[in-house]
Amino acid sequence: MSCENTENKKVLTTPFREEDIRSLRAGDVIYISGTMVTARDDGHKRLVKNGVFPEIDLEGLALYHAGPIVCKNDAGGYDMVSCGPTTSMRMEKFQAEFIERSGVRLIVGKGGMGEKTAEACRKYGAAHGVFPGGCAVVAAKCVEEITGVEWEDLGMPEALWKFRVKEFGPIIVNIDTHGGNMIADNKKIFEERKAEQKKVLSEKLKDFH
């Protein structure tokens, strides 16, 4: 999964086919080429709660939980400066309906997502993957061109940025269509260990003061 390892990369290209997404398993490392579209809290709310759809057809595309830094270039367009993933869990409330209504097939973000999203992934043939958090320059280097922007009234982080990427990754598949939810599974293990640690702490702190 090394960022610098260019051999044996599994690269998927948009528009993703349902069978390609259904062939993924949690823990797989993939790279994507094609079109990514960003949406965060406000974008999800606008589409799901207000029923407003962007001009771009999201069917089969990659949705990126990210609020990039972009700057205007001399040609009147935008250049990508820095675009790491944002915390996916914030979108849990709206994600399932977003998948259902938009037809996106791959969601990329950071950290885990919940059961509602996992269920929508199984039902509609979508997956969630994580890009290493904070690695915003590595991500920006995979962006070939910002092809457009919608909903700029939401401000730079929340606007819907559209860009063409080449071998964007590494993306570690987190939720697959077969019931795999890696970070949620990890979280269960962390919870068990937390309970053990609380016992250890209780012992250690018995005569603390």
Added chain:
Amino acid sequence: MENINVRERIAGCVADFLNIMSKRLPDDVYDRLCEMKEAETLPSACSVYDCMFENIREAVRLDRPICQDTGLIQFFVKAGAKFPYLSEISGALEQAVRIATKKTPLRPNAVLPFDEKNTGDNIAPGSPWIEWEIVPDSDSLTLEIYMAGGGCSLPGKAVVLMPSAGYEGVCDVVLEAVCDRGINACPPLVIGVGIGTCADSAGVLSKKALLRKIGSRNPHPKAAELEKIIKDAVNSIGIGPNALKGKESVLDVNVEFGAHHPATLAVGVSFGCWATRRGVLEINRELNCEILSHKKTLEL
């Protein structure tokens, strides 16, 4: 010097430092990450560290912010009572943020509550956030600066416990915050714990703890012991980089405290991500600036 020039000079100096801070980690954070990368044995975690270090190198090479979330800028000002330009400081800090937002560029992150509009320049009531401390016999100005990102601010907490909860209760608050939202906040984490009387004082103390150097210990032996106890406990959970499991999960745990009321025990906890962007800048009465937090990483 005329006050208008003073303001511009301080603003320029702070804007330059904000630019550096967004693109390079402080020395202590960088050194500790190197140590953690070295100690890691799980292949998937090693790969995440590889990606993090590639990102650190590329941010410098391409002159770009390490993370797109350059945060809401917080200034913890230690102003010498004899610093000659006290009245210029807040205006200069606001100006610095305005400049850096345009030039670096920093991401506009200031959203006005109720209007729910992003101001676009990181200037708004409470942005930048400024906390003041007057240092009686000093004639210089020390700025501790923190870029409060969304991911690492989300797990933050301040609660007031009953004293019977004791230090076990303090540890519970931290562990719950770590395992709930902390795992999504780009671990390995820096954890600041504040102990005091009220939610507000515990919260501020937890942020001051977060600003303390990695590897520094609280001078009180019991507080230092608690730092180690919490660090060991969180590391034993095995969260690892990006919550994909791994050997270590925290860069460090720092505890700061103030007196607590006999009837309360308040706990605050603040988090920093692996790319904790904080810095220390000193400005003397002649307005010469010295960066105290980034020396080694300026040579990268």
